[in-house]
Amino acid sequence: MKSICAVRGVSAAGIKEGKFGLALIRASGTAAGVFTSNKVRAAPVEVMVDRMRRGRLDAVVVNSGCANAYTGRRGIRDAVEMCAIAAESLELDPDAVGVASTGVIGRYLNLPLIRDQCERIAPLLARNGDAEDAAARAIMTTDTFPKHALVETESFSVGGITKGSGMIAPNMGTMLAFIYTDAEVEAPVLHDILRQAARRSFNRVVVDGDTSTNDVALCTATGAAGKVDRGELARAVEDVCRNLAVQIARDGEGATKLLEVTVRGAADEDSAVAVARTIVASPLVKTAIYGEDPNWGRVIAAAGRSGADFDPYAVSLRVGGVPLVVRGEIVADLGAAKTAMRGDTVSFDLDLAAGDGEATAWGCDLTERYVEINGKYTT
Amino acid sequence: MKSICAVRGVSAAGIKEGKFGLALIRASGTAAGVFTSNKVRAAPVEVMVDRMRRGRLDAVVVNSGCANAYTGRRGIRDAVEMCAIAAESLELDPDAVGVASTGVIGRYLNLPLIRDQCERIAPLLARNGDAEDAAARAIMTTDTFPKHALVETESFSVGGITKGSGMIAPNMGTMLAFIYTDAEVEAPVLHDILRQAARRSFNRVVVDGDTSTNDVALCTATGAAGKVDRGELARAVEDVCRNLAVQIARDGEGATKLLEVTVRGAADEDSAVAVARTIVASPLVKTAIYGEDPNWGRVIAAAGRSGADFDPYAVSLRVGGVPLVVRGEIVADLGAAKTAMRGDTVSFDLDLAAGDGEATAWGCDLTERYVEINGKYTT
Numbered sequence: 001m002k003s004i005c006a007v008r009g010v011s012a013a014g015i016k017e018g019k020f021g022l023a024l025i026r027a028s029g030t031a032a033g034v035f036t037s038n039k040v041r042a043a044p045v046e047v048m049v050d051r052m053r054r055g056r057l058d059a060v061v062v063n064s065g066c067a068n069a070y071t072g073r074r075g076i077r078d079a080v081e082m083c084a085i086a087a088e089s090l091e092l093d094p095d096a097v098g099v100a101s102t103g104v105i106g107r108y109l110n111l112p113l114i115r116d117q118c119e120r121i122a123p124l125l126a127r128n129g130d131a132e133d134a135a136a137r138a139i140m141t142t143d144t145f146p147k148h149a150l151v152e153t154e155s156f157s158v159g160g161i162t163k164g165s166g167m168i169a170p171n172m173g174t175m176l177a178f179i180y181t182d183a184e185v186e187a188p189v190l191h192d193i194l195r196q197a198a199r200r201s202f203n204r205v206v207v208d209g210d211t212s213t214n215d216v217a218l219c220t221a222t223g224a225a226g227k228v229d230r231g232e233l234a235r236a237v238e239d240v241c242r243n244l245a246v247q248i249a250r251d252g253e254g255a256t257k258l259l260e261v262t263v264r265g266a267a268d269e270d271s272a273v274a275v276a277r278t279i280v281a282s283p284l285v286k287t288a289i290y291g292e293d294p295n296w297g298r299v300i301a302a303a304g305r306s307g308a309d310f311d312p313y314a315v316s317l318r319v320g321g322v323p324l325v326v327r328g329e330i331v332a333d334l335g336a337a338k339t340a341m342r343g344d345t346v347s348f349d350l351d352l353a354a355g356d357g358e359a360t361a362w363g364c365d366l367t368e369r370y371v372e373i374n375g376k377y378t379t
Numbered sequence: 380m381k382s383i384c385a386v387r388g389v390s391a392a393g394i395k396e397g398k399f400g401l402a403l404i405r406a407s408g409t410a411a412g413v414f415t416s417n418k419v420r421a422a423p424v425e426v427m428v429d430r431m432r433r434g435r436l437d438a439v440v441v442n443s444g445c446a447n448a449y450t451g452r453r454g455i456r457d458a459v460e461m462c463a464i465a466a467e468s469l470e471l472d473p474d475a476v477g478v479a480s481t482g483v484i485g486r487y488l489n490l491p492l493i494r495d496q497c498e499r500i501a502p503l504l505a506r507n508g509d510a511e512d513a514a515a516r517a518i519m520t521t522d523t524f525p526k527h528a529l530v531e532t533e534s535f536s537v538g539g540i541t542k543g544s545g546m547i548a549p550n551m552g553t554m555l556a557f558i559y560t561d562a563e564v565e566a567p568v569l570h571d572i573l574r575q576a577a578r579r580s581f582n583r584v585v586v587d588g589d590t591s592t593n594d595v596a597l598c599t600a601t602g603a604a605g606k607v608d609r610g611e612l613a614r615a616v617e618d619v620c621r622n623l624a625v626q627i628a629r630d631g632e633g634a635t636k637l638l639e640v641t642v643r644g645a646a647d648e649d650s651a652v653a654v655a656r657t658i659v660a661s662p663l664v665k666t667a668i669y670g671e672d673p674n675w676g677r678v679i680a681a682a683g684r685s686g687a688d689f690d691p692y693a694v695s696l697r698v699g700g701v702p703l704v705v706r707g708e709i710v711a712d713l714g715a716a717k718t719a720m721r722g723d724t725v726s727f728d729l730d731l732a733a734g735d736g737e738a739t740a741w742g743c744d745l746t747e748r749y750v751e752i753n754g755k756y757t758t
Contacts, residue, residue: 040683040691070679072692072707105676106709213680283662284753291754297484300449301592304419312419313451328451330485368747374663375670 003148003159005132008182009222010159012131013121014138019103020065020110021138022117026090026125027180029222031057031098032191034198036215043068043075044099045214047083051098055187057220060098060178061086061118062139064163068101068109069213078109085115089122100176100216102141102163136161139176142373143251149243151236156183156225158236162217162244165253175202177217177244183233184223193234194219201241204273204361205249206281217241249362250344254369258362259289260347263303266357271308273359278306279348280363289346290365294337296324299348310352318349327353382527382538384511387561388601389538391510392500393517398482399444399489400517401496405469405504406559408601410436410477411570413577415594422447422454423478424593426462430477434566436599439477439557440465440497441518443542447480447488448592457488464494468501479555479595481520481542515540518555521632521752528622530615535562535604537615541623544632554581556596556623562612563602572613573598580620583652583740584628585660596620628741629723633748637741638668639726642682645736650687652738657685658727659742668725669744673716675703678727693732699725706732 004010004025014023033052035045061082068075079099087094101109125131136146142165150159164175179194198217219237250258261279266272279285282302288295296317304312313328320340324332340346346365383389383404393402412431414424440461447454458478466473480488504510515525521544529538543554558573577596598616629637640658645651658664661681667674675696683691692707699719703711719725725744 038680038683039685039687039689040680067676070676070691070709104674105680106711213676213683283749287750287753290750293755295483297446297449297592301417301419301484304417304592306418308418310418312449330449332485366750368750370662371666371669371745371747371750374666376672 001129001132003132003136003150003161004178004180005127005129006150006152007157007159007180007222008224010180011125011127012135013124013126014134015117015121016138016140020113021063021140022114022121023062023135023138024086024090024118024121024125025060025135025178027220027222028058029220030055030185030187030190031218031220032187032194033216033218034195036213038213040070040213042101042214043071043079044101045216046076047079047099048216051095056096057098058092058096059086059090060100060218062100062176063114064102064139064141066101066103066107066109067105067214069105071106071108074108078111081111082109082114085118089118098218102139102176102214105213132161139163141165142253145251147244147247149240151239153232153236156181156228156233158240160240160244162248164248165251175215175248177202179217179219179237179240181219181221181233181237182223182225183221183228184226185221185233189230190219190221193237196234197238197241200238201245204277204359205245206277206361206363246362249364252364253373254367255364256367257289257365258345259286259364260345260360260362261350262347262360263350263352264358265351265353265355267309267355268357269359272357273361275303275306275308275350275352276359276361278302280361283366286363286366289341290367292338292341294319294332294334294341296332296337299350303350310354314353316351316353320347380508380511382511382515382529382540383557383559384506384508385529385531386536386538386559386601387603389559390504390506391514392503392505393513394496394500395517395519399492400442400519401493401500402441402514402517403465403469403497403500403504404439404514404557406599406601407437408599409434409564409566409569410597410599411566411573412595412597413574415592417592419449419592421480421593422450422458423480424595425455426458426478427595430474435475436477437471437475438465438469439479439597441479441555442493443481443518443520445480445482445486445488446484446593448484450485450487453487457490460490461488461493464497468497477597481518481555481593484592511540518542520544522630524630526623526626526630528619530618532611532615535560535607535612537619539619539623541627543627544630554594554627556581556620558596558598558616558619560598560600560612560616561602561604562600562607563605564600564612568609569598569600572616575613576617576620579617580624583656583738584624585656585740585742625741628743631743632752633746634743635746636668636744637724638665638743639724639739639741640729641726641739642729642731643737644730644732644734646688646734647736648738651736652740654682654685654687654729654731655738655740657681659740662745665742665745668720669746671717671720673698673711673713673720675711675716678729682729687731689731689733695730697728
């Protein structure tokens with residue numbers, strides 16, 4: 001087992017039929033969630049924001065193919081009904097079932113299909129590698145591989161699955177992440193841990209800059225492992241989130257390369273994040289990565305428009321360890337730089353020489369395939 | 380004549396040899412400029428910010444092929460030398476010559492080439508249609524057509540040329556605009572007029588969101604037409620700037636369609652601008668336009684992440700006049716919407732029902748060709 005089913009108390013099942021998938025994850029425990037900052041929030045997000053006030057979940061039901069976003073009151077009713085359908089199949093209290101959706105915006109859920117899929121997979125709930133993989137595959141949209149992560153310590157485990165071919169998948173199809181631990185932890189503490197981990201992982205991945213209407217990261221703690229050290233748990237949750245976030249970036253729509261940008265020496269961490277995110281989001285940087293073109297001026301120019309304060313002629317920049325600029329002096333050996341851009345990961349290291357702030361952000365290259373995938377989706 | 384040479388007191392010349400072009404524009408008068416907000420500013424921008432304090436220019440020299448950006452003190456010396464070379468050819472005071480550059484970042488100017496081109500074209504300075512077109516072509520990079528605009532009133536004229544295949548051309552190659560009027564106007568007034576016009580035109584065009592290191596819009600007033608009504612002049616300058624800005628959007632790198640987004644009913648004009656700019660910059664909206672895919676959920680979702688305050692279920696949205704959403708109700712006839720997206724211009728009209736703020740922004744579709752153009756540039 002390589003993710004959620006390695007965590008004591010978690011079982012899963014999933015089905016994917018054409019564009020339409022359904023996953024069920026059964027795990028009772030304290031729970032916390034973080035949600036999209038988009039002003040336009042999907043119905044399941046609205047329902048979950050309300051539902052997470054209880055701080056407990058017994059299960060989660062997730063569908064792919066329809067985002068149930070911009071669907072008004074009917075969308076809310078449908079999301080609540082989807083929880084009730086899952087609760088019935090699993091013989092649980094409907095209020096303790098979480099819900100998430102991913103797919104096209106502005107379409108209503110096909111509840112009969114969801115009921116049918118739910119009834120077929122509920123008996124298949126299991127705690128093994130096939131079950132967690134079926135769940136991870138059921139929630140995929142344009143993802144090209146299922147995404148698992150697991151950290152096991154001596155005393156507890158943290159496992160997660162996610163989907164997302166960017167901060168956004170094809171149709172604001174979104175990033176969804178489901179993380180489980182057998183540690184025993186109060187819901188408010190779990191929320192703080194998850195929020196911090198998401199800030200340093202999912203929130204530092206940019207595929208195309210379009211924040212989705214459906215983004216959700218949920219963490220449930222079953223408590224089977226008993227009480228654990230809070231710092232150790234926070235590190236494990238952050239490791240799992242970062243691992244999943246990097247998988248999302250690598251599987252960005254149409255991507256051929258992972259882009260990793262570390263910014264050091266910023267005035268503070270927020271500035272470092274702003275610079276790193278602006279660079280990984282720049283279409284000009286992304287196309288240069290795709291073409292293995294050591295056009296480092298685009299990296300410096302992206303930093304320049306990030307809003308961060310620094311002296312352009314104090315910075316140092318490297319790609320894959322090859323120096324391009326050293327304290328404002330151009331030292332680029334473009335041949336060596338081009339060689340450093342081969343392979344499936346391209347890493348930039350930018351030192352702003354303006355303080356102690358440091359952050360890493362992840363993205364991917366921009367290719368013709370991204371345009372192809374997103375040019376024709378609804379019709 | 381269709382732009383600058385229609386303005387009394389203006390003559391021009393230009394040459395383009397491979398990637399390397401040079402334009403000379405001769406016009407004495409009060410002058411004002413607006414410049415990039417990027418923290419990393421090219422050497423010619425630094426020189427011009429300083430030089431424009433005088434509020435007068437006798438000529439402008441512009442090269443394409445090298446941006447003279449991130450070139451430190453040597454870049455500044457080179458930009459000043461470029462002014463001196465042009466001044467010598469034109470027998471002018473070097474301090475009254477303006478300078479601008481566009482091309483690759485992090486490379487030094489080829490001053491012998493600039494001197495050679497300058498000496499060859501100075502004798503060709505003329506006031507006719509061929510001369511203004513030669514100047515407009517000399518400053519092109521990935522532009523596919525030269526960009527001219529002209530407004531003629533009973534008492535005065537305003538003409539301009541620009542280059543830019545986006546807020547950014549291939550290598551932060553940038554937007555440059557040169558606007559001339561024969562109206563008589565004080566430099567500070569001209570500056571206010573230009574700043575306001577740029578805010579409502581160039582600043583509302585987004586091709587890829589990468590603000591360049593070299594962006595410049597310069598306006599020179601020769602005074603040959605004598606004093607004019609300030610409001611009338613402001614309208615004419617804004618019309619010329621808007622005309623040029625829309626040409627830049629239509630000629631966005633790899634673009635096949637112009638995207639025009641009008642936002643009404645925002646809390647204020649700034650909110651309207653934020654929403655309109657976010658929509659025209661969204662990669663998902665841009666790819667949908669390319670594919671003529673009426674995926675309007677992406678437009679609403681982009682508005683949702685713009686930071687503007689509005690009730691998602693109060694909005695109305697149309698594409699090319701076809702209603703998609705009316706006060707939060709989905710009324711989309713996707714067949715009619717798809718038809719409205721054919722043709723070379725796609726217009727969205729979004730009413731936020733939250734106030735009186737209104738603004739229009741322009742962009743273009745995102746195509747495989749954009750990736751191709753930008754994937755391999757420096758090498």
